[in-house]
Amino acid sequence: MNNRIALRKKFKKIEKLKKTCISNNLQDNINMFKEIYSPKITIGTVFREFELSLNNNSYRCCAIFIEGLSDSDSINDNILKPLMIKQYNFDNLDLAQAIEDKILLQGNIDNKEKIEEIVIDINAGNCALFIDTLSHCYICDVKQNEHRTISTPINEVAIKGPHSGFVESIRANTALLRKVVNDENLMLEKIEIGKRSNTTCLMGYISNIANPKIVDDVRNRLKNISIDYLLDSGQLEQLIEDHPLLTMPQTISTERPDKIASHLSEGRVCIMVDNSPYVIVVPCTFWDLFHSAEDYSIRFQHATFIRLIRLVAYFCSIFLPGIYVALTNFHVSLLPTDLLFSIAAIKESLPFPLLIEILVMEISLELIREAGARMPNSIGSSLGIVGAVLLGQASVDAHLVSPMLILVVAITAISSFATPNYSLAFTFRILRFVYIILAAFMGFLGILFGAITHLVILCSVYSFGVPYMVGFNRYNKNPFTDTVVLAPNWLDEFRPPFLNPLNLRKTSHIARQWDSNNKKGK
Amino acid sequence: MLNQKFVSPFAIVCFLISFTLSQLILSLPIIYSRVAGTATYILSIYLALTMVLLIIIISKLYKPFYGIDLFTVAKYVGGNFFSKISSALYCIVFILLTTLFLREVSETMKILLFDTTSTTIISLFFTAAMIIGCSAGFEGIVRACGYIVPIAILGILITIIFSTNYWDVNRLYPLLGHGIDNILLYGFPRISTYLGFIYLFDLVNYVEKSEELNKMAFIYIGISFFLITICVLANTMAFAYPYTDSNFFALYDLAKLTNLNSFFLRSEIIYIFTLMIVAFIFIISMFYGTLNFLYKTLNIKSNVWINIAVGIIIFILSNIPNNLMEVFDYYNIINSSLVLPVTFALPFVIVGLANIKRLKNRGNYEKFISSNN
Numbered sequence: 001m002n003n004r005i006a007l008r009k010k011f012k013k014i015e016k017l018k019k020t021c022i023s024n025n026l027q028d029n030i031n032m033f034k035e036i037y038s039p040k041i042t043i044g045t046v047f048r049e050f051e052l053s054l055n056n057n058s059y060r061c062c063a064i065f066i067e068g069l070s071d072s073d074s075i076n077d078n079i080l081k082p083l084m085i086k087q088y089n090f091d092n093l094d095l096a097q098a099i100e101d102k103i104l105l106q107g108n109i110d111n112k113e114k115i116e117e118i119v120i121d122i123n124a125g126n127c128a129l130f131i132d133t134l135s136h137c138y139i140c141d142v143k144q145n146e147h148r149t150i151s152t153p154i155n156e157v158a159i160k161g162p163h164s165g166f167v168e169s170i171r172a173n174t175a176l177l178r179k180v181v182n183d184e185n186l187m188l189e190k191i192e193i194g195k196r197s198n199t200t201c202l203m204g205y206i207s208n209i210a211n212p213k214i215v216d217d218v219r220n221r222l223k224n225i226s227i228d229y230l231l232d233s234g235q236l237e238q239l240i241e242d243h244p245l246l247t248m249p250q251t252i253s254t255e256r257p258d259k260i261a262s263h264l265s266e267g268r269v270c271i272m273v274d275n276s277p278y279v280i281v282v283p284c285t286f287w288d289l290f291h292s293a294e295d296y297s298i299r300f301q302h303a304t305f306i307r308l309i310r311l312v313a314y315f316c317s318i319f320l321p322g323i324y325v326a327l328t329n330f331h332v333s334l335l336p337t338d339l340l341f342s343i344a345a346i347k348e349s350l351p352f353p354l355l356i357e358i359l360v361m362e363i364s365l366e367l368i369r370e371a372g373a374r375m376p377n378s379i380g381s382s383l384g385i386v387g388a389v390l391l392g393q394a395s396v397d398a399h400l401v402s403p404m405l406i407l408v409v410a411i412t413a414i415s416s417f418a419t420p421n422y423s424l425a426f427t428f429r430i431l432r433f434v435y436i437i438l439a440a441f442m443g444f445l446g447i448l449f450g451a452i453t454h455l456v457i458l459c460s461v462y463s464f465g466v467p468y469m470v471g472f473n474r475y476n477k478n479p480f481t482d483t484v485v486l487a488p489n490w491l492d493e494f495r496p497p498f499l500n501p502l503n504l505r506k507t508s509h510i511a512r513q514w515d516s517n518n519k520k521g522k
Numbered sequence: 523m524l525n526q527k528f529v530s531p532f533a534i535v536c537f538l539i540s541f542t543l544s545q546l547i548l549s550l551p552i553i554y555s556r557v558a559g560t561a562t563y564i565l566s567i568y569l570a571l572t573m574v575l576l577i578i579i580i581s582k583l584y585k586p587f588y589g590i591d592l593f594t595v596a597k598y599v600g601g602n603f604f605s606k607i608s609s610a611l612y613c614i615v616f617i618l619l620t621t622l623f624l625r626e627v628s629e630t631m632k633i634l635l636f637d638t639t640s641t642t643i644i645s646l647f648f649t650a651a652m653i654i655g656c657s658a659g660f661e662g663i664v665r666a667c668g669y670i671v672p673i674a675i676l677g678i679l680i681t682i683i684f685s686t687n688y689w690d691v692n693r694l695y696p697l698l699g700h701g702i703d704n705i706l707l708y709g710f711p712r713i714s715t716y717l718g719f720i721y722l723f724d725l726v727n728y729v730e731k732s733e734e735l736n737k738m739a740f741i742y743i744g745i746s747f748f749l750i751t752i753c754v755l756a757n758t759m760a761f762a763y764p765y766t767d768s769n770f771f772a773l774y775d776l777a778k779l780t781n782l783n784s785f786f787l788r789s790e791i792i793y794i795f796t797l798m799i800v801a802f803i804f805i806i807s808m809f810y811g812t813l814n815f816l817y818k819t820l821n822i823k824s825n826v827w828i829n830i831a832v833g834i835i836i837f838i839l840s841n842i843p844n845n846l847m848e849v850f851d852y853y854n855i856i857n858s859s860l861v862l863p864v865t866f867a868l869p870f871v872i873v874g875l876a877n878i879k880r881l882k883n884r885g886n887y888e889k890f891i892s893s894n895n
Binding site: 330331334442443444445446448449452453455456457458459460461467469 | 631635636639643644647648650651654655657658659661662663664665666668669670790791794795798799802803806
């Protein structure tokens with residue numbers, strides 16, 4: 001107990017210490033930082049002490065950095081070598097000026113006095129350089145920039161279109177984004193979230209397109225998050241969305257730079273989180289979750305066709321099992337006679353009620369899916385085959401479930417894979433069970449009870465001030481250009497009006513100006 | 523935050539049309555047939571023209587008060603008491619209409635789909651839907667109408683188009699049905715077909731430009747007129763006259779006529795689907811109206827527990843009629859004694875009196891307008 005109290009006291013003292021500024025005595029500063037980093041207990045923090053000779057005087061110096069996080073080559077070449085090897089003589093310059101202007105070769109340096117800020121920088125991989133007699137320290141940007149190689153996005157594969165995806169390094173991600181957007185008006189504001197983790201987040205927007213009200217709203221929400229550790233963008237999504245209890249995703253989360261660039265060009269705001277390959281885009285509407293990155297790289301007719309197929313897939317993945325339950329349990333009179341007879345004949349030999357059958361099959365499917373996701377790739381595919389053969393064929397042979405049900409479950413599963421947004425697909429998986437149970441209670445009435453109340457609730461939801469179900473209404477002046485139907489590029493003249501962008505027009509009235517007839521689309 | 527609280531004109535028109543659809547899919551064709559005989563189309567034209575006239579008059583009267591809801595105008599006319607009385611009357615009308623519709627639709631569901639299920643269980647589902655749905659607020663309900671109503675209209679049109687094989691123009695004779703005098707006299711109470719009028723004065727807060735409300739009202743009347751006319755015409759032409767007087771589910775009967783000689787042999791599912799979606803959205807809208815007027819009358823803020831309590835009261839009240847016929851009887855009584863005077867006459871009285879007061883005391887009027895804008 002006493003130990004606990006002593007520890008608490010110690011940490012309180014350190015917290016107090018962090019609020020203060022460094023002194024001009026190097027040894028005091030080193031002691032202070034040793035107390036904060038406890039190098040005797042834990043490894044990693046390097047306290048490199050050395051001497052600098054300047055104007056026939058020698059000054060004790062100390063470089064503090066974290067091994068592995070900082071680039072040791074940069075530290076050696078740009079900080080230690082210039083300071084340690086030579087003897088400098090600049091009569092007309094004082095110590096601070098000489099170091100800043102003549103000695104340090106580091107490109108990005110900053111002066112800091114507050115211990116709290118210095119600690120944040122050291123934790124981020126920078127090197128803090130302390131020099132005796134100076135009441136500030138130099139923060140040299142020597143972060144190690146090692147990251148996973150930029151590769152194809154894992155969860156958003158596109159056949160046509162760019163193949164690069166974001167990685168875990170925020171620096172690499174900003175470079176990727178800047179390369180695609182290539183606009184000096186792209187603003188990337190740094191906001192640190194997490195009282196302890198101080199995770200770097202970047203809020204990106206195109207300053208002369210995005211509505212300042214939306215930008216302010218996003219900034220305000222990000223700056224007012226009180227959390228100890230922010231580890232991933234998925235965590236951040238839940239902290240900034242308007243309706244955290246809703247199952248539907250209210251932000252767009254993507255690992256594709258081209259998709260982010262497209263959204264930014266519409267006037268939206270993106271949020272990058274360090275150590276996360278997923279970038280968040282807000283505001284988000286229901287129809288945005290329905291689009292895939294590839295839609296804009298293929299011909300508009302093809303994209304429209306694919307979207308219609310996706311709409312059918314959405315419908316099947318949510319409602320199909322429920323409709324099957326409703327039709328066979330409640331509304332048999334609505335089935336064609338031949339089909340009715342065949343269903344009735346199969347039902348005769350089955351021991352369980354339909355609800356149990358379908359729930360068992362759906363849960364089994366979820367089990368296979370979950371197991372497949374956790375397995376290594378090579379075993380994952382075998383698991384799928386085993387699952388399909390064992391659960392499907394064997395259960396039909398054993399007269400546990402009807403072949404019709406297997407067909408329904410299979411179509412539902414395939415449909416759910418056609419959903420381009422992972423979070424949305426997850427929502428549909430949950431909703432499917434809700435609709436099965438509602439259908440088992442009251443048939444079509446139950447399904448429509450769920451569907452209508454859900455729709456009404458979704459229609460009342462806002463994402464950063466934009467109605468979630470915005471689509472075919474006045475805020476979309478050209479409703480058929482980018483909801484279900486994708487219009488050709490030369491017809492898609494405006495940015496989404498519901499975002500109220502500073503510049504509404506994105507394409508000239510006549511986009512195909514090379515056309516001598518000068519008529520739209522000709 | 524952008525906070526786009528306004529609702530699109532498209533969604534508002536759809537919302538108003540849902541009031542017509544809710545009657546159309548149930549007993550409207552039989553009611554028209556009973557009043558007009560084979561001349562249901564004349565009744566439809568007569569009521570639409572009357573509605574247009576009413577809208578023109580009320581919009582002229584309302585012009586000095588654009589952007590202000592009816593109860594605020596009532597407050598200007600007769601103070602707080604008159605405003606409260608008006609909203610209380612509206613609240614009573616909404617409670618009664620919601621109750622009767624809940625019972626009517628539950629009975630219809632039971633007859634058409636759930637013959638072994640108790641009406642109370644079916645009512646419970648609708649009650650739950652209205653309690654959950656109204657929590658979304660007015661914007662949510664109206665926007666949802668923007669998605670649901672076009673589907674419902676499509677469903678009705680498909681039902682009617684598929685029945686064209688069975689139409690016989692000779693069934694329209696005698697062309698004047700029960701006679702023009704009967705239609706004009708006894709048909710007028712059927713103006714309640716355009717029940718959407720009841721909400722018109724509450725929509726001013728959700729429209730960007732109040733002047734647009736007029737336009738929306740005319741579009742609403744136009745589309746409703748079109749749908750009513752083709753439905754009653756289809757009913758009259760598909761079935762011989764005395765039968766049209768007694769078939770309670772005219773559209774259902776029309777749907778059952780369809781024979782496409784293919785997989786979708788039984789196309790009545792389209793009707794049932796339409797009936798269900800319209801019933802759900804209508805009952806949610808009506809319940810929201812009930813609560814809205816209740817809160818206005820009592821001058822209190824929205825509360826979940828009050829919503830649930832009122833929902834349960836409506837559910838209990840809906841079980842009072844012994845059968846569907848009794849529901850129709852109550853409908854007739856309420857329609858003539860309460861719905862018409864409150865929803866169609868009261869707004870004219872309030873706005874008329876407000877105009878008289880405005881002309882008498884301009885200073886007071888300008889003060890009132892500036893305080894409400």
